[in-house]
Amino acid sequence: MFQPVSLFVGLRYAKASKGNAFISFISFFSIAGIALGLMSLITVSSVMNGFEQTLKNAMLDMIPHVQIKPKNDEVTTDFKSQLSQLPSVKRVQSYLTSDVILQTNDELLGVRLQGLFDNGTSLLESHIESGSVKQFQTEKYQLAISRYLANTLKVQIGSQVRVIMPEVTSYSPMGRVPAQRLFTVALIYNSRSEADTQIAFANGDSLARLMRKKSEEQLDISVSLYDAFSLEQFYLEFATLESKNYEITDWKVQQGALFAAVAMEKRVMSLLLGLIVLVAIFNIISGLSMMVKEKQGEVAILQTLGFTPVMISKVFMVQGLYNGLIGTVLGLIGGVLLAQYINEVMSFFGLSLLGGMALPVKFEIVGLVVMASLSILLSFIATLYPAKEAAKVMPAEVLRYE
Structure with a gap:
């Protein structure tokens, strides 16, 4: 009732159903x-965002977020204790890995074999399809492989796989031969x-024995972070430690290219879809x-009633x-609902991903606020030129022949 007069007139114009049909269509x-x-x-x-989170959970949880290797082949207990106390660090464990060849009677396959120590099997538990965690942890020379590797090697739980380690060799009458040992498949997982x-x-102890590591001090250190993407924060914290005798690498060395490609694809898709909003913004200008041309007479009358050029600008x-x-409110509500029920919508139209996989969805509140704010900001910028033109209307010129 007591709202500013420019706001009142502007809302009346915006809600008016009568007038030029073409202008109404453009507004709609x-x-x-x-x-x-x-x-x-x-x-x-x-x-x-959901795909990125799924990749992060499935892939980065299975490799060290940060790998620390001692230069003098010795890790001190004090250093591991200091690492575990850093705010960004979730878990610190001994770490051992090697590029090996897995051999069965039917197949030969090269993979990276990673040793799990202490409670290291926790990273696999959510993905395990079959097998015994207790057997893997307690018995010697146990192996955990993915469903993909199991199918490729044609093995199952209880099958034996020969592990050949080219980087560890020994002398024999035939010359140097790589270290090798039969491992038993104890776990099959699918991430x-x-x-x-x-x-x-x-099993970490068995792999250390095969690689001839005599003590835990000779092993590398695996650091798991609460957030794998918070590497910058970790490096700032790590700089406060006495770490000159250690070499450090992170997950970006192995998987950085993949996540960089996902981030680039997300930015490109956002840019392309943002052009739709931009085109709609130009429709506001049109x-x-x-509307300014059509309402010149009314604008002139408003000016004779005391409206200043600034007030006229505010109306438009x-x-x-x-x-x-x-448009922003409708798009925000519709986008959240569509994303939330995207799998149900795809199912309704008979669409499905390979293997019946559901589309992962992750909402980022900051991203939603930024997108909605940019939409409103662009809408405001689009009003500046027409409002400026409306303020230039000369009542005497417009009303001369009225």
Whole structure:
């Protein structure tokens, strides 16, 4: 009732159902364009965030986030204790890995074999399909392989696989031969990630024995972070330790290219879908510009009633912002609902991913706020030119022949 007069008139213009049908269509199209563009942007971004999170959980949890190797082949207990107390560090364990060849009667396959110590099997437990964790932890020369590797090697629980280690050799009458040993398949897991094709796991003590590591001090250190993407924070904390005798590498060496590609794809998709919103924003400029031409007589009358050029500008800015705000709210609600029920929508239309996999969805509140804010900001910027033109209307010129 007591709202500013510019806001009152602007909302009346925005909500008016009568007038030029073409201008009304342009206004409707601008609202629909913003809503559809923002809805598509939110849905795609949420699904891409979900894929990134799934990759992170399935792949990065199976490899050290940070690997620390002693230069003098000796790790002190005090250093491991200091590492475990860093705020960003979740777990510190002994670590051992080697590139090996897995051999059966039918197949030969090269993988990276990683030794698991202490409670290291916890990273596999959520992906285990069959086998005994207790057997893997307590018995010697036990192996955990992915379902992909099991199918490729044609083995199952209880089968024996020969592990050949080219980097560890010994002399024989035939010359140098690589170290090798029969391992028993104790666990089969399925993480549904690229790690399934590259990595296998062995009982840590057995792998250390095969690699001729005589003490735990000769092993590397595996550091798991609460957030694998918080490497910068970890390096800042790590710099406070006495770490000159250690070499450090992180997960980006092995998997950085994959996650960089996912991030690039997400940015490109967001840019392309953002163009839909941008086109709708231009419709606001077109609709308002035509509205200014059509309403010149009314604008002149408002000026004779005491409206200043600034107040006239605000009238059309309110009208444009109204369209942008309605489109943004509809797009935000529609995008969140569509992303939340994307799998049900795909099922309704008979669409499905390979293997019946569901699309992962992850909402980022900051991202949603940024997208909605940019949409409203662009809508506001789009009103500036038409509002400026409306403020230039000269009442004497317009009303001369009225």
